[in-house]
Every structure is written in structure tokens, then in C-alpha cells.
Amino acid sequence: MTSSTAWIKACLNGSRRPADHPALPLTAAALAADAAAAVAAGAVAVHIHPRDDAGAQTMDPAHVDAAVRAVRAAQPGLPVGVTTGAWIEPDPARRVALASRWRERPDFASVNFSEQGAAELARALLERGVGVEAGLWSADDARTLLASGLQERCVRFLVEPRDREPAAALATGEAILALLEGAGATPPRLLHGGGPAAWAVLREALRRGLQTRIGLEDTLDLPDGARAAGNADLVRAAFAIAAEVAAG
Numbered sequence: 001m002t003s004s005t006a007w008i009k010a011c012l013n014g015s016r017r018p019a020d021h022p023a024l025p026l027t028a029a030a031l032a033a034d035a036a037a038a039v040a041a042g043a044v045a046v047h048i049h050p051r052d053d054a055g056a057q058t059m060d061p062a063h064v065d066a067a068v069r070a071v072r073a074a075q076p077g078l079p080v081g082v083t084t085g086a087w088i089e090p091d092p093a094r095r096v097a098l099a100s101r102w103r104e105r106p107d108f109a110s111v112n113f114s115e116q117g118a119a120e121l122a123r124a125l126l127e128r129g130v131g132v133e134a135g136l137w138s139a140d141d142a143r144t145l146l147a148s149g150l151q152e153r154c155v156r157f158l159v160e161p162r163d164r165e166p167a168a169a170l171a172t173g174e175a176i177l178a179l180l181e182g183a184g185a186t187p188p189r190l191l192h193g194g195g196p197a198a199w200a201v202l203r204e205a206l207r208r209g210l211q212t213r214i215g216l217e218d219t220l221d222l223p224d225g226a227r228a229a230g231n232a233d234l235v236r237a238a239f240a241i242a243a244e245v246a247a248g
Contacts, residue, residue, distance in 0.1 A: 006242035007211040009045040009190070010038035010231050014217025015087070018055060021220050023230035026051045028066045032074035034231050038215070041235035045079040046071060047110065047213065057088045059095060065104035072104075081108040081133060084121060092117025096124045108133050108155050113141040119148040131155035133190070137162050138172060142179040151180075156188040156211065161201070169197035170204055194218045202238060206245045214238045 012034050016024050025034040028050075035046045050067035052058040064082055071080050089095045095117065099109065108131035111122045122132045134151070135158045136142045145151055157180060161172035173191055180189065190211035193201030198219035205212035214234045221227055223241065228234045 006042075006206055006239060006246075007044055007188075007190075008042060008235060008238050008242070009047055009081075009211070009213035009215075010035070010041075010043035010235050011047040011192075011213050011215035011217035012038065012231050013049050013051075014083075014215075015049065015057060015085075016216055021216055021227075021230075024216055025231070026055050028063075028070035031067050032070035035071045035078065035080075036074045037230070037232040038235050039075050039078060041232040042239045043235050045081065045107075047081045047083070047215075047217070049083050049085075049217070057083070057085070059084060059089050059098040061098065061101040061103065064102050064106070068102075068104040068106050079107040081110060081131075082106045084109050084111055084125075086112065086115040092120065096121050099130070100124055100128065102128075102130075105130050107131055110135045110158055112137065113144045113148075114138065118144070119150060122148070122150050122153075126150075126153055133158050135160060136176050139175040139179055142176045146179070146183050146185070151183065151185045152187065154187045156190050157185070159189055159191045159210075161193055161197070163193075164195050164197055166193070166197045166200035169193045169201050173201060173204070192218060199223045199241070203241055203245065206242050212238070 025031045031048050049057050050063045052063050110133040111118050112135035114137050132154045134145050134154045159173050159176045161169040163169040191205035192213045202212050215231045222237050
């Protein structure tokens, strides 16, 4: 376990396909084992995309409950979050209905404010005691969140630019952060990127003292371009950057 004070979440699988990486965790048991390895590497929370028996992403209560339960059994007390992405269930009402039937309620769920029905889903989750991570992909998403009046009820803001090019991702992230700051929003900010922008955005988050995340959902590669062995490898690399940033 690292002694760094950096707050780094491990995003274990995302929308990746099995062929993308041999260590990609998909089953509840694999997610539990990978969560334990990520925690040993320093991660303070995990974000997972539960899968059904065919390996497809799902919000179905049976599979969400099984995945969350397995991770908690492996790492008691570890905050566990799940996705509610519209690519899994396009119907906003259906997303609310599925989330309302989760019995092993996750500590938080990400709600993308670029998607239809985000505010309604966020309210339903909050009513059930599930924390809401507001997913903000653009400045427009931040404006949608602020217009909803839900910003102070969020457990954190996920500032997650979708730009692949690092400079563009950093600029988008800055625009989102500026809107949140201008509105006086107080929940923590988690800044992260994906693909070629993942490590540049993570370094910027650490430089600013913000929360961040890393894992096979965001990138398959280490900062030097080598293929990571798995999630724990990526988390260790993130904490190495945190140490560099802290040292100046």
C-alpha cells in the first residue's frame, strides 16, 4: 500500500471487450480479485461495469448485486461504484426501474448528464441512498447539472473530457472546472481522461490536488507506452506520478 495522500479510484473494466486485454475482469469473482489487487496498489475506491452471463454490460439487479457483493466480500469497507450509462439501457424510465431494484446498493453510481433522464435517475438513486457521481463530459453537461439544482447533493463531480488529444482534453476539463467553480459548487472534483489523454489528465488532476482515477476502462497502457499487466499495474503507475508531483 502506498503512503501517498493522493485519492485515486480504480476503474476496473468499463466498456472494454474481452479481446482488449487478457486481464480484463468481467465476472463478479474476477472483479473482486482485481479490486483487492488495486487496493493493495493504493486505490481508495473502485468503479465497475457489471456484466451478465454472456459478458454484456448490464444494470440488471441480479448481476449488479452479485458484482457489488463480491467486491465488498473481498474488500470490506471499500467504496464501490457502478455505471448507469445509456448505452447499456437506452430507455430513461427503464434505467430508473432497474436501479430502483438493486438490493446490494453500491456506494455510488455515475450518472452522465449528457444523457436523457439524468436528473430523474439521479433523484431516484438519491432516494434509495445511493450516492451520485455526476458525469460531466463537456461544459454543456456542467450547465445541465447546475440547471437541475442537484449539484450539492452529488458525492462528487466526474470531470471526464472525452477528447483523445491531451491538450484538448485538458482544455475541456478546465472549462468544466471553471463553471463548477463559478457556481460555487462544493462537492469534490474527480478529473480524468481516457486513451492517449489519460496520463496527461491524471497528472493535471494530481497537480491541482483533485481526485482522479485510472484503470483498464481508461487506458491499457502505462505512461511509457508499454502495455499494462492489469489494473494494479496502472494504479501503481498513477501513485508513482503522484509521488513525482508531490516532490515538485
